[in-house]
Amino acid sequence: MVIIRFVLPLHDHTIKKLLLIFWEIVPKTTADGKLMQEMILVCDAYRKDLQHPNEFIRGSTLRFLCKLKEPELLEPLLPAIRACLDHRHSYVRRNAVLAIFTIYRNFEFLIPDAPELIANFLESEQDMSCKRNAFVMxxxxxxxxALAYLASRLDSVHGFGDILQLVIVExxxxxxxxxxxxxxRFIRTVYGLLNAGSAAVRYEAAGTLVTLSAAPAAITAAAAxxxxxIVKESDNNVKLIVLGRLSALRRGGGEAAARALPDLAMDVLRVLASSDLDVRQQTLALALELVSSRHAEELVQVLRKEAARAGSADHDDANKYRQLLVRAMHKAALKFPEVAGSVAxxxxxxxxxxxxxxxxxVMAFxxxxxxxxxxxRPSLYQKLxxxxxxxxxxxIARSALWLLAEFADTAERAAATLDVLAQAIPTPNGNDNKDKEESEPAKPDTAPPRQLVTSDGTYASQSAFNLPAASSGGAGGGAGSPLGGLAHALVSGEPFTASCACSALCxxxxxxxxxxxxRALHLTAALLAAHKKEATATTGLTADDLEHAALCLRAASSPPHVVREALTESSRTALTQLLQERASQLDSKEEDDSEEEKSVPVEAGISFAALAGAGAATQHHDMFELSLSKALEGRAAGASEEKGKLSKVTQLTGFSDPVYAECIVAVNQYDIVLDVLVVNQTDDTLQNCTVELATLGDLRLVERPPAVVLAPRDFATIKAHVKVASTENGIIFxxxxxxxxxxxxxxxxxxLNDIHIDIVDYIQPASCSDADFRQMWAEFEWENKVSVNTNITDLREYLQHLLASTNMKCLTPDKALSGQCGFMAANMYARSIFGEDALANLSVEQPLHRTGPVAGHVRIRAKxxxxxxxxxxxxxxxxxxxAQKAPPTIPAA
Incomplete structure (x- = not known):
């Protein structure tokens, strides 16, 4: 009554707005459920506000009435609400429509003629926001x-406002x-809305069109x-969303999409004008999915121009963008071998x-x-x-040298490779070919001096005696510097590069x-001598490099048959197996990503109801068998689901506590739902029984769980929602x-006992290339080294247990993990639902006699x-x- 007497008569708009919030939340009934007598006065104030000359007060009051749940308060106000439909201001009219809609939906008996009333209002209304609300109702x-109204105006839909067009599409x-x-009847209207002025309308119309028609023309129009x-919108998030819809259209469009979409592959490349790297990455992936052999050559030409343009760009992501383009051309060449000649x-x-x-x-390609x-191979080898x-x-030099040595299948190629290395390796005589040196005339030791003008205008003389000492033996490597190009990598670079050059020479x-x-052996010795000359206290060949070079010299001078076979044949066999393994991994990944292919048991039968048999008894028996099988499948699915839920039950209190509680933790993307069961174990009635929760970590409680009243020995279920922001262990207490x-x-x-949120619920097995793994391993700054402390004695069994427990995927091929050498090294990778990468490297070994547990460590790196x-x-x-029983084989990456 204090509010009614002193606050309700005020005319201040802010006070009136606060009053509406107050009347919304204040209890309006007595303990026995009857309406308070004071609310009659409040209802009269509502009626006056609905007739107020100010449109803001009228409209805000109408919005407030949408939240009232007491029909006794709404019934006296209906004439005033109806009168607001004829108000001069659109703000009042559209809120009046919403109020009538809400009252009709909650209390239809109060205004049974609401649809007819709103239909008549829609016929005469001109404001688009009012028409939209009326049409929604x-x-x-x-x-x-609503259908009759739309049918009478199909030809003028393109002239409606975007908010009304969205409802029409719905x-x-x-x-x-x-x-x-x-x-x-309506597909022509949807086609017309593809050219609407609003991007939201065009997006919804395209999505509706592909659900209404599977014709190639419809799919082409929606994709265009x-x-x-994507091209016209500036928001990168919008671009990514629409790219996802376009990719889903390709996967789920069936045969019609396979025929219609390849012609749009080149149009998709227009999106590369965007500056966002994620948008470009998804665009290239989509273009490669769409393109056919007819447009493959054109696609490659566009990618080559983009690579040249990215090479001259100076923005931060230019190098990464060129890397994406290289990988795209790589995939295009493998998918369409006819373009490999121009790509390489x-x-x-x-x-x-x-x-x-x-x-x-580029080296991988x-x-x-x-x-x-x-x-x-001949032209590509010559270009290399x-x-x-x-x-x-x-x-890069190590990769190139290995390729030159491995694919030197002819004597001419081997000799050409030797000449390239001779130009890069300095020799004591300045040239390794003595015959060529003897045939050339002697060069003068001095050069004629030439006059130069200094900065102050005086003349200065310069000759070969005061020039910097030139490198011997053509070690410039074509770079024009004393140690440029390959010579720099071999002589001044890391020792492992020189060791690999020894292998290539061998x-x-x-x-x-x-x-x-x-001659090759002389070059190997010269390379070792040059490194010895350049060595310092911190640089130079290591003991392993020297031992490797010595083995190469011995293998090249007098190799046994097994060594020659290993160097000339076995490496090519290993490369072939590696490429086959990568191809099979790529095929399996594409199969997993495809939503069209569904696995069906080979022996599964197909039931045709029309061919069930001539007799009614036979048909009845078949229908009974079908119903029984469906019931058993549903029961099995329900049992497995219940088993999965029961495995996540967490006990929160003890059995002897006055209130027993347990909960089921369900993780769904960014949400955690706690389904808490609360049991009153006393003979008293518990009032305001509330589960008060708090979080530790990157978790946030969305809303406080409501209080409940528990009768003696009664129970109740309370739900709580928690938001997750990042991938890390969290605690709810x-x-x-x-x-x-x-x-x-x-x-x-x-x-309550603490609820630990498991990180495994947020990470999923994923795949990445070796180059990406090495790049992320070098870039990520956080590393965690965990020592292996287990009772497992088998290396493969420990790896399987690790993969099952961490939800990571093994990137190392199964063939590389085969054998019994007593130690194992494997790379693992996973990706969280938040887009975070997790890398791990496992290095373990067995004791000498394989009687003890596995020992070693796991190194984890993350951003x-x-x-x-x-x-x-x-x-x-x-x-x-x-550890659980390991399966017989490790799944391929």
Whole structure:
């Protein structure tokens, strides 16, 4: 009454708005459920506000009435609400429609003629927001009236506002799915909305069109609309969403999409004009999925131009973008071998000095192309010979040297490779070919001086005596510097590069005659001498490098048959197996990603109801068998689901506590739902029994669980929702608070056990290339090293237990893990639902006699500290859990 007497008469708009919130939440009934007498005065105030000359007060009051649940308060206000439909201001009219809609939906008996009233209002209304609200009401209250209104205005839909067009698209979708015969009536309207002015309308119309029609023309029109949206929208999130819809259309469009979409592959490449790397990555993946052999050559040409343009760009992601383009051309060449001839030289031109990330991918493509395309091998090998002298990065140089030595299948190629290495390796005489040196005339030791003008205008003389000492033996490597290009990588680079060059020289020597082989051995010795000369206290060949070089010299000079076979044949066999393994992994990944292919047992029968038999008894028996099988399948599915739920039950209190509680933790993407069962184990009634929760970690409680009243020995279920923000272990804790009815009104508290949120619920097995794994391993700054502490004695069994416990995927091929050598090294990878990457490397060994447990360590690297620590904690907990029986083989990456 204090509020009614002193606050309700005020005319301030802010006070009136606060009053509406107050009247919404204040109890309006007595303890026995009857309406308070004071609310009659409040209802009269509502009526006056509905007739107020200010449109804001009228409209806000109408919005408030949508939240009232007492029909006794609403009934006297209906004449005033109806009168608001004729108000001059659209704000009042559209809120009046919403109020009538809500009252009709909750209390239909109060206003049974609401659909007719709103239909008449819609016929005469001009404001689009009012028409939209009225149409929404008819759509949900009486769909036939909405359909009749739309049918009478099909030709003018394109002139409606976007908010009304969105509702019309929704109506067409519902009607056509409920009654497929109506599709031909409305599909032309949906086609017209593909050209609407609003991007939201075009997006919804395209999605509706592909659900209404599977014709190639419809799929082409919807896909073209999606592409136009991606190109014109500036928001990168919108681009990614629409790209996802376009990719889903390709996968789920069936045969019609397979025929219609390849023609739009080149249009998709227009999206590459975006500057966001994620958008470009998804665009390239989608274009490769869509393109056919007819457009493959054109696709490659566009990618080559983009790579050239990205090479001259100076933004931060230019190198990564070039890497994406290289991988796209790599996949295009493997998918369409006819374009490999134009892709290979273009990629090798991009190697340059090999400093950017794309160079490693170029080498990977060159390796696969040399092995897979024998027809292109001569030209590709010659191109590789041309670019190798300019490579100065050791990692890229090692790959190039291995390829040159491995694919030197003829004596001419081996001799050409030897000449390239001779130009890069300095020899004591300045040249390794003495015959050539003797045939050349002696060069003068001095050069004629030339006059130079200094900065102050005076003359200065310069001759060969005061020039910097030139490198001997052509070690410039074509770079124009004393140690440029390949010479820099071999002599001044890391020692492992020189060791790999010794291996390449050894392999080349085995493919040449005795004289040329001797030349290769001299080059190997010269390379070792140059490294010894350049060595310092911190640089130079290590003991392992020297031992490796010595083995190469011995193998090249007088190799046994088994050594020659290992160097010339076994490496090619291993490469073939590796490429086959990668191809099978790619095929299996595509099968997993495809939603069209569904596995069906080979022996599964197909039941045709029309062919069940002539007799009624036979038909009845078949239908009984079908119903029984369906019932058993449903029961089995329900049992497995219940078993999965029961496995996640967490006991929160003890059995002797006054209130017993347990919960089921369900993780769904970014939400955690706690289904808490609360049981009153006393003979008293518990009032205001509340589960009070708090979180530790990157968790946030969405809303406080409501209080309940528990009768003696009664139980109730309470749900709580928790939001997750990142991938790390979280803890939910709290207590149960209750009041015991009686004179004393005792208050009790039961402390709950902690609920630990498992990181495995957020990470999923994923695959990545070796190059990406190495790049992420070098970039991620957080590392966690976990020592292996287990009672498992078998290496493969421990790996299986680790994969099952951490939900990671083994990237190391199964063939690389075969054998019994007493130690194992494997790479593992997983990706969280938040897009975070987790890398792990397992290095374990068995005792000498294989009688004790496995020993070693697991190194984890992640971009965030919480991810690395949480995964390490999970592995430590895994060591305490018993290992399950390992399957016979490790699934391929």
């Amino acid at each position: 008819l759509l949900h209250a009486e769909q036939e009236r 109506l067409i979708y519902k009607v056509c799915h409920a009654n497929p015969s109506e599709r031909s 609309c999606y592409i136009d949206l 030289p273009a990629l090798l031109d991009m190697v340059e000095e090999g400093a950017e990330p794309a160079a490693a991918d 060159t390796r696969e192309a040399l092995a897979a395309f024998p027809d292109l 010979l041309e670019v190798v002298p300019a490579i100065k990065v050791g990692k 392999k080349v020597a085995l493919k040449l005659d005795a004289r040329a082989a001797t 709290g207590n149960i608070v209750y009041e015991v009815t009686g004179a004393s009104m005792d208050r009790g508290v039961v402390v 965030s500290q919480g991810m690395a620590l949480s995964l390490g904690d999970k592995i430590n907990m895994m060591h305490k859990a018993p």
